[in-house]
Amino acid sequence: MQSKDYRLRELFGPSDGRSLIVDTSAGLSLGALAGLERFNEAVSPILPMADGIVTSPGQSRQMSGRKKTDAALLVRGDWTNALRDEGFVLPAEVIQHIPLLSPQHALDLGASALVIHFLLGYEEMIEAECLRMTVQLAIEGSKKAMPLIVDLQPLGPRVVLRSKAIELGVSFALEGGVDGVAIPWPGEESFKTVMTMAAEAPVWVKLTISDSTIEQLRNALDVGAVGPWFNEQLFAQVDPGAFLAKVWDVVHPPSTSAM
């Protein structure tokens, strides 16, 4: 086992190998997010109900003082304006994507993993730069024992077959050397293809919160997903803690959860 595998293991429940991740890092692109205006107050209560929290580099400082049962820290290592839609105060005219952190920086911040976007469906240069960034961070990460997780974003206008685009993004990420991927649900057939490609690399499913979230989550877990990856939408819920507790019981059923 490589040394970075030890760090990656911090993101998983020890008895069932599953993982519930909450991503709060979109504020880096979108500013103050609904429900996350006071970051520490919003995130602290849910720390025991997640296996990992993704934060921006700045907000990672709020994550000190975590206990053994609290979520591990993952830190967002890049910035992009691709997440901004047309209604945003400063909508993106030209998509930009820049690296922010190296694996050493992530290590200094106390992170268990580094997370970057992989943007699909934009100009060729964007795609090439995503792949180059993935390769370089994977290589550097191997030296520093810092796992790299890719957050796949098939958002661009050139995405014509979404499920195939997700497969393609996963393929590129794995070829680039990542240690895990977070993907939107591509449909069951495509997800099986993704799982075959990924082999032992963990695959999280990015779920939107709706009435069917729990059912979708069960389907995803049944076909091999390691767990859900929720974004800032969680904190717009009336009671994020209650929702997360329900999800936790699905991801880590009480008979298998470590007490």
Next chain:
Amino acid sequence: MEDGLRVGGKGEKMKNGLDARMDRLFNRYGDGRAVCVAADHGYMCDVTPNVVQLRAILDAVIQGGADGVLLSPGQAMRLANFFRGRDGPALIIRADWMNMPRLGTSNVANAVPQRVLHHRKMITAGQALALGATAITIFLLLGYSDQIEAAGIDSCSRFISECHEVGLPCIIEPLAYGRKVTGANIVEVLTLAARISVELGADALKIPYTGDVGSFRRLVNIANLPLLVLGGARSDDERDALELFAEGLEAGANGCLMGRNVTKSPDPRYLMEQLCGIAHRGWSVERALRGEVWKHLRLKAHPAKCTGCGLCLTTCVAWHESGAYGTHLSRLRIVVGKKEGKHRVMFCTLCGKCLEVCPAEALRWHPETGAVELLVERCSACDACIQVCPTGVILHSDKGIALASGKTLDWYPIVCDLCGGEPECARICPTGAIFAAER
């Protein structure tokens, strides 16, 4: 760029390292050849079964005897276990990336179509070395635009410099692609790209086959570097890949770096064994396709499959009579039936009656092929063998022959020699009506 003959210091050490890695790749069997598999398609192409099943395919081709495997940097890290140990294949890392396979009409799946060619360096030579690479490979694209060509030359030049600093062989993959490349000039463009790569300092080339032995031999001679031939687009008939490879070797290539023809094969391990047999054991394509060792063989027929096309007759004459046409000197014949499938192909059945009847003992079994062989110096042109042949396939020659004894024969018997061990009629028959079998 200094040449390799530096005396002492870092230059000498780096040259030693470079030579050692070239040997690791090309000299596993001491023959200067390498049979390698390109498994980097997931890096640049849409997701296809050979991308999804990469690990299983890699296991199969390594068991089949691959000398080297080309992977992306990420897969090189992920699949590092496959390359450990003295028997493990050499690892070649794809150090750059481009989106050509997904451009326009070349993108079959069209998951995320690309409009403009983009080519990018991904890792450094030092990083490749740290990942355990024996060599790296990078593209040199000619024919798309002047800017892409210039950028490619700049990139290759810098890469070669980096590689030689750390003793890592740099394999350039020249490609002819773009609006400036036509069917008429593609061979010239490839030859140009090969030469440019040499002038830049490449240690080896990975290049598409030009289509015929003559033009490829010219390219090999102009390059004068170890050269691995690409397999090209996938063919359903595995004979195509084997023949391409055999022709490449005949023209002077040092091996192959085949991708889809191997990774999409129904049996990648077996195909790899066949390629290694051709490269390292001197097998012919027919021997490779047979898959087993025969000491002697014979011709056999499926009478119902014969359509009377006559290809076997034509090819027999062409093979024996230096490319002549016409079938009167064919060592086999077809008895034409009135209906399709009722033809009968008559050939030498190795019955031995001609040997028995020859009063001069001028006919014998060839010691290597087992076919009938005429010892013409003993022949008296008595006609006995022609009369006795039950299938009527021993012929009178068109011309006479002057013997060493001073005697002259007005004619001599022409017998089937099984084409020296690989009968052409069996190879060319489109329906398998005539085939070779172990004797």
